[in-house]
Amino acid sequence: MTLSLDEQKQEQRNAATSRRAEIAPGAAADSAAERFLDTFADLSGQIVSLYWPLGSELDTRPLLRRLHVLGVICALPVVEKADHPLSFRRWDPDTVLEPGRFKVLVPANSAPTVTPDIVVTPMLAFDALGYRLGYGGGFYDRTLAGLRARGSCRAVGYAYAAQEVAKVITDRYDQRLDYMVTEKEVRKIS
Ligand SMILES: Nc1nc2c(c(=O)[nH]1)N(C=O)[C@@H](CNc1ccc(C(=O)N[C@@H](CCC(=O)O)C(=O)O)cc1)CN2
Numbered sequence: 001m002t003l004s005l006d007e008q009k010q011e012q013r014n015a016a017t018s019r020r021a022e023i024a025p026g027a028a029a030d031s032a033a034e035r036f037l038d039t040f041a042d043l044s045g046q047i048v049s050l051y052w053p054l055g056s057e058l059d060t061r062p063l064l065r066r067l068h069v070l071g072v073i074c075a076l077p078v079v080e081k082a083d084h085p086l087s088f089r090r091w092d093p094d095t096v097l098e099p100g101r102f103k104v105l106v107p108a109n110s111a112p113t114v115t116p117d118i119v120v121t122p123m124l125a126f127d128a129l130g131y132r133l134g135y136g137g138g139f140y141d142r143t144l145a146g147l148r149a150r151g152s153c154r155a156v157g158y159a160y161a162a163q164e165v166a167k168v169i170t171d172r173y174d175q176r177l178d179y180m181v182t183e184k185e186v187r188k189i190s
């Protein structure tokens with residue numbers, strides 16, 4: 001039986017979801033945050049978008065807190081509409097979060113909209129070429145394509161090292177990451 005590209009992606013998604021759920025978090029969130037901060041040492045004046053963790057994703061909250069203490073402007077993604085790019089709203093520790101689409105917590109719409117210079121992206125799986133597999137909405141692909149068309153934007157994958165696979169199944173819209181940060185290492189993708 002031959003599976004369509006979408007069916008193959010869905011199979012990879014199911015396998016990656018089960019695999020990620022088995023990972024024991026340990027100190028990974030703190031280690032990954034330290035590696036991120038060592039690599040991106042000068043973020044003054046930059047806007048960094050993170051994500052508010054969902055399910056078994058690598059926890060970004062230690063990194064958010066530390067970036068905020070360093071004076072870096074932080075933001076979180078908001079799904080505006082299916083098949084549209086994400087927008088980004090500023091976050092600080094006093095920001096009220098409310099449930100958005102797909103049960104993700106997002107800053108209330110009183111938070112200012114910003115355009116990030118660095119987009120830290122969640123994922124189910126990644127590969128050595130910098131391809132990532134998400135939940136299938138195509139949100140980050142559309143968003144990165146738009147940001148890159150308008151200027152410079154660095155895409156930084158953030159996940160457990162154990163989420164790496166030999167090859168992510170891709171289509172023509174998939175945007176590659178510029179960096180991949182895990183609790184074990186930071187890789188610049190060429
Ligand atoms: N933390 C986080 N925020 C994010 C994303 C993400 O992947 N992770 N997104 C990336 O595009 C956007 C939200 N889009 C999403 C699209 C689909 C699902 C989804 O299908 N969730 C599953 C299971 C979640 C879980 O592990 O508990 C579901 O609802 O069944 C989630 C978010 C923007 N914010």
Ligand SMILES: Nc1ncnc2c1ncn2[C@@H]1O[C@H](COP(=O)(O)OP(=O)(O)OP(=O)(O)O)[C@@H](O)[C@H]1O
Nearest residue numbers: 132133134135136137138139140141142145171173
């Ligand atoms: N720029 C784009 N224009 C049109 N369609 C797109 C674009 N980017 C992605 N898509 C489509 O969106 C659908 C979902 O994409 P994909 O499977 O790559 O999502 P994902 O990377 O897993 O999810 P996400 O980015 O939300 O985490 C696919 O059918 C894909 O072809």
